[in-house]
Amino acid sequence: MKFIHTADWHLGKLVHGIYMTEQQREVLLQFVNLVEEEKPDAVVIAGDLYDRSVPPTEAVELLDEILYKINVELKTPVVAISGNHDSAERLSFGTSWYRQSRLFIKGKLTNDFTPVHIEGVNFHLIPYAEPGIVRQLLQDDSVHSHHDAMKALIGEVEKHMDSSEPHVFVGHAFVLGGKTSDSERTLSVGGSGCVGSELFDPFHYTALGHLHSPDAIKHDKVKYSGSLLKYSFSEARQRKAVSIVEIDSNGSISVEERSLTPKQDMREIEGHLEELLDPGFFQAQKTDDFLKVILRDQGALIDPINKLRQVYPNVLHLERKMEQQDLRMREDYTTARDEKKSELELFEQFYNDMTTSDFTEEKRQIMVSVIEKAKREDGKK
Amino acid sequence: MKFIHTADWHLGKLVHGIYMTEQQREVLLQFVNLVEEEKPDAVVIAGDLYDRSVPPTEAVELLDEILYKINVELKTPVVAISGNHDSAERLSFGTSWYRQSRLFIKGKLTNDFTPVHIEGVNFHLIPYAEPGIVRQLLQDDSVHSHHDAMKALIGEVEKHMDSSEPHVFVGHAFVLGGKTSDSERTLSVGGSGCVGSELFDPFHYTALGHLHSPDAIKHDKVKYSGSLLKYSFSEARQRKAVSIVEIDSNGSISVEERSLTPKQDMREIEGHLEELLDPGFFQAQKTDDFLKVILRDQGALIDPINKLRQVYPNVLHLERKMEQQDLRMREDYTTARDEKKSELELFEQFYNDMTTSDFTEEKRQIMVSVIEKAKREDGKK
Known part of the structure; x- marks a missing residue:
């Protein structure tokens, strides 16, 4: 039987x-x-x-x-x-x-x-x-x-x-x-x-x-x-x-x-956004699978989900993976707050955490004027 | 067939x-x-x-x-x-x-x-x-x-x-x-x-x-x-x-x-509250039927639904039936508002509409003091 x-x-x-x-x-x-x-x-x-x-x-x-x-x-x-x-x-x-x-x-x-x-x-x-x-x-x-x-x-x-x-x-x-x-x-x-x-x-x-x-x-x-x-x-x-x-x-x-094999698998892919969007990477894959994407990028990214969906229409979940170094930087940032750094120092720390560009002198000047303006407005209330 | x-x-x-x-x-x-x-x-x-x-x-x-x-x-x-x-x-x-x-x-x-x-x-x-x-x-x-x-x-x-x-x-x-x-x-x-x-x-x-x-x-x-x-x-x-x-x-x-005959019928009964609560009336009935009760009483009634449910456990809906005279009194009341009667006159009208008792001189004096007190409190704000 x-x-x-x-x-x-x-x-x-x-x-x-x-x-x-x-x-x-x-x-x-x-x-x-x-x-x-x-x-x-x-x-x-x-x-x-x-x-x-x-x-x-x-x-x-x-x-x-x-x-x-x-x-x-x-x-x-x-x-x-x-x-x-x-x-x-x-x-x-x-x-x-x-x-x-x-x-x-x-x-x-x-x-x-x-x-x-x-x-x-x-x-x-x-x-x-x-x-x-x-x-x-x-x-x-x-x-x-x-x-x-x-x-x-x-x-x-x-x-x-x-x-x-x-x-x-x-x-x-x-x-x-x-x-x-x-x-x-x-x-x-x-x-x-x-x-x-x-x-x-x-x-x-x-x-x-x-x-x-x-x-x-x-x-x-x-x-x-x-x-x-x-x-x-x-x-x-x-x-x-x-x-x-x-x-x-x-x-x-x-x-x-x-x-049992569905047409669309459910799986994870991991890498830097640029790598995942590289035809050399995605052309070898079934791009319409249901995906969880784990991004390794450390800095700020503009609208990564929509960029990914241009290539992988069924991205269901997106995660960022923090590297060890990054976690340490986060800790520094938290510590920084405790030490009552100036607004400018805090922003510089934040900028460095979130982007891969330098916080140039030009950017610093812009932030100084923004912070001063914000403080003046706050003082008027 | x-x-x-x-x-x-x-x-x-x-x-x-x-x-x-x-x-x-x-x-x-x-x-x-x-x-x-x-x-x-x-x-x-x-x-x-x-x-x-x-x-x-x-x-x-x-x-x-x-x-x-x-x-x-x-x-x-x-x-x-x-x-x-x-x-x-x-x-x-x-x-x-x-x-x-x-x-x-x-x-x-x-x-x-x-x-x-x-x-x-x-x-x-x-x-x-x-x-x-x-x-x-x-x-x-x-x-x-x-x-x-x-x-x-x-x-x-x-x-x-x-x-x-x-x-x-x-x-x-x-x-x-x-x-x-x-x-x-x-x-x-x-x-x-x-x-x-x-x-x-x-x-x-x-x-x-x-x-x-x-x-x-x-x-x-x-x-x-x-x-x-x-x-x-x-x-x-x-x-x-x-x-x-x-x-x-x-x-x-x-x-x-x-x-097809369910044990409990669904029906309406109509009358004055006192009549409906009279054993001479309800003892001749299947009191556990699902009922819509229409009360003919014109005055204020205290908790009629619970009084009715002591006798008729399945009252599902209660309505009051206004007599012709009552409807006319309602109109008078509406008209009265338009003529800007005093608070006391308005209350007297309301009292007469809602109850069957007289608005005695004693009651009038109580309302006068209540209205005066309310107006004083209102003036303090």
Whole structure:
């Protein structure tokens, strides 16, 4: 039995003010092609189908389109759960009908722990839930942390497990050993958001969502597939893939990854403005990628973002990188203020910090007259 | 062939700050019972399933529950369209799956005018759409008004009509001859929102939604079912019902109405505060109904709303009714201002307008000292 594990589609995601819907559609169509080629027995989506509880209508239409292609056109069963970004209730709408064509969406956590059977494999669908919800649902006052909640839920799941069959757990959680990136909503305070990976020992494979990198955890059978796309610059160096999992009747597994490649990558470039605008540099690159630009220039720059966008239309973020020397100069400047330097001395310091030109005698004279004029005006008040 | 025509459920509706979800659920369960008894071949919902494009999750869960009972448990086909209150895109999600169990929801208007066939009858589902949308969809620049839009749409529908079969049109529009109430969103400016009922001549029955009264139009085969509940006090005297329509293979129809009766009615009561608070009056009434109270008292009243709510917990709106004499006194008061009466004269007039007591000499002396004190304080500034 073969299934594809994916997660964290985040449809409707805004990255630095840009809707990623078009990019998501492009990669999801690649994913549909992969399903067509691989002919898996199921597709598993481990939560965060949408980026928010009320996604934009374009995202709703995209999810409908993609699920239709996979489930109805390619007749591939789909199991999906809601993540912390989804609205459990809204994602639950219509699930009774979807089930008839083997589209199994578990939006809201309920007391029904019956697994979904596909080709001899049991899929245990546990949507994301806050510990308070789990405490109430299971009437178990000992549940305080996410770890407690998962432990209690898995206790319920185990009651429905036939040990002679293979079992796959589908969950959305921050499993210990994972690394976080900016685009994963911070859930853990003082470690209470973490779930120990040992809880998943009863399962032959655990298909996780929540962390966006397939390398977030090193474990032979508890795995994140990673997100559909890079959703923040902290993910710029992450691989983005889906996992093709083969599981035999004894529960032995083999996992193979397949990359997803959007037309536009999300990456960082770094250098002096002049270098980055040099055709010798940019002609070798995909200039329409989504970029974070780190400028090494130390002095003042006039409108660098617009200059950059002439060449790189999708600069989403610009940063300046201060060199060690520069940081020292900043300190000097701060110290200078403390020593009550004259206005002219302060300006000279500032000018030297911010530009690469000399503060000539001519410039000095101009500043002297400006400062005097400003002081006279101030005196009149 | 028999179907039940309903419309304007407005799930998630807030009436004077109160969510009607519980009342809606109660009446919808009555409706489900009616479906169970009548065993119709279809249920038709002519738009405004929800009250807004993003309904509260309770409303989403309620719609899911009710459609499940009707369509899956009672195995009754359902045809539904979106109204002006629904989000066409959000209501379209999942419709490809629903169709498999004969739940036909037409959320977004598309170029597909194929009717839904149920037991030999053709149902033509035309969701609510603004004229601009229709103009673009049909690439017909002559479409400006709702009437133009409906005419053009029906032109398309007629291309898919076999004249030997019975045809039912399902639409959501303000069809001429209808009366509006407060809770129907005003759409028409200068009559451009109205649609002439003659457009529906090609159909054996037209199941409309939008206007909330089953009496909104007097026509033998173009009909509003009316809304599920009374949704504003302007509907207090309306009947609320669903229509049971029988249609034979020649297209002959018979229509019978069935009332829906919520535990709590929405109605008006009118009288003097003292009368309304008299056990002899209120003991004969359902005091927990949703009420608009019209007070006939002419004088000042202390906290009438809270006094009323001791007896009638669900007073949603309170109005004072001015008698003819009172209106005249108001005019006198206005005139008085123009004539620059003294502060004391103005106050006396005001006191007489607002209370039923005499403005005694003692009261006059108090006001004289108050006015003098106020003037002294004003002079000090």
